[in-house]
Amino acid sequence: MTAVLESPASALVCRNCGAQYPLGAQHACFECFGPLEIGYDKDALARVTHDDIAAGPHSIWRYAGLLPVGQNPQTRVDSGTGMTPLIRADRLADELGFTAPVWVKDDSANPTHSFKDRVVSVAITGARELGFERIACASTGNLANSVAAHAARIGMPAIVFIPSDLEAAKIVQTAVYGGTLVGIEGSYDDVNRLCSELSETDDFENTAFVNVNVRPYYAEGSKTLGYEVAEQLGWRLPAQYVAPMASGSMLTKIHKAFKELVATGLVPESAWRVYGAQSAGCSPIATAFEQGVDVVTPVKPTGIAKSLNIGNPADGPYALDAVRSTGGAMAFVGDDEIRDGIRLLARTTGVFAETAGGVTVAVLKKLAASGQLDTSKETVVYNTGDGLKTLDAVADQVAPTAVIPPTLKGMRAAGLLS
Secondary structure, X not given: OOXXXXXXXXEEEEXXXXXXXXXXXXXXXOOOOXXXXXXXXXXHHHOOOHHHHHXXXXXXXXXXXXXXXXXXXXXOOOOOOOOOOEEEXXXXXXXXXXXXXXXXXXXXXXXXXXXXXXXXXXXXXXXXXXXXXXXXXXOOOHHHHHHHHHHHHHOOOEEEEEEOOOOHHHHHHHHOOOOEEEEEOOOHHHHHHHHHHHOOOHHHOOEEEOOOOOHHHHHHOOXXXXXXXXXXXXXXXXXXXXXXXXXXXXXXXHHHHHHHHHHHOOOXXXXXXXXXXXXXXXXXXXXXXXXXXXXXXXXXXXXXXXXXXXXXXXXXXXXXXHHHHHOOXXXXXXXXXXXXXXXXXXXXXXXXXXXXXXXXXXXXXXHHHHOXXXXXXXXXXXXXXXHHHHHHHOOOOOOOOOOOOOOHHHHHHOOOOO
């Protein structure tokens, strides 16, 4: 019988004032209303070894010793998420003038084809351990897909809230799993506000909103994007990484993962730079960076990168801190640049990214051209979702090279034979 590890999580810690609270379903500090995150017993983290990780499953749960929940294999929710490809992108590197390797961490290979499977696996495991009976979320699309799928896998009731104008593919992918899907006439920020209100009502007392009342657990799932890259690089860290930003949480949690890996001795001590990418249609964090200010001013989102359309990003100040403290940078790109980024990644690596991936690659190109990102340093680019989710973004830009009759004459007429 496999021994069950103890959780290394020790408390909920306010990211603003440092106040600590017992582990539980709480996401805001009672002292200053700042956001809470999971704090860990450093000695418990330090006991995790490479051999422990290698002996684990081929999923995010190989890192159970570094996560707040899921130490018992019998109670964790494991859909096979994680250990997605880290693709060496030499043709992309050459085209953008890199002399060092560029890698694409392709999280479109997850079960519902986005990185959200990581955060949902951890959140729903935590929700069950905390005794919740239903799972819910506010979503720009990918999270809705993942929550609905995970709930269906374990037979847990789910209610998912989305803006009603999401891409059709994401609506279909959520609805097909069953559950309750509610379209809201408004932006993601309107959806999130409603969910925050619902989480305080008696009707939703037994409901875990993954990105509201159990958000501290949910957010920790993104750390596995950092752990995996380090392991796939032979237990070392890249010199820099570029990540898309919606709330800003994922970018900060990869940074947190790198710091934990150094602190525990799982990787050699090294420096890295953090780079953030946003769409021009919703760039409150990148705009604050460009203006040199600490306050992230909310915006009304527009543009094709709907999965990044969070106009009031909860983790914006912390994303700014991660980027500035490491000497990195942020930038935003327009819809045409996003489309070009999708096609650039596809034709140089064979990876078809959704619009968020187009944002990230376009920002990689922009920062490399401006000299803000060092092309002589090894770089990891995070692709967080599958292009099949956002076909409309490039559908009018790609088509068959030729349409011909089934004859050699037709081939020659189209210039496909000499």
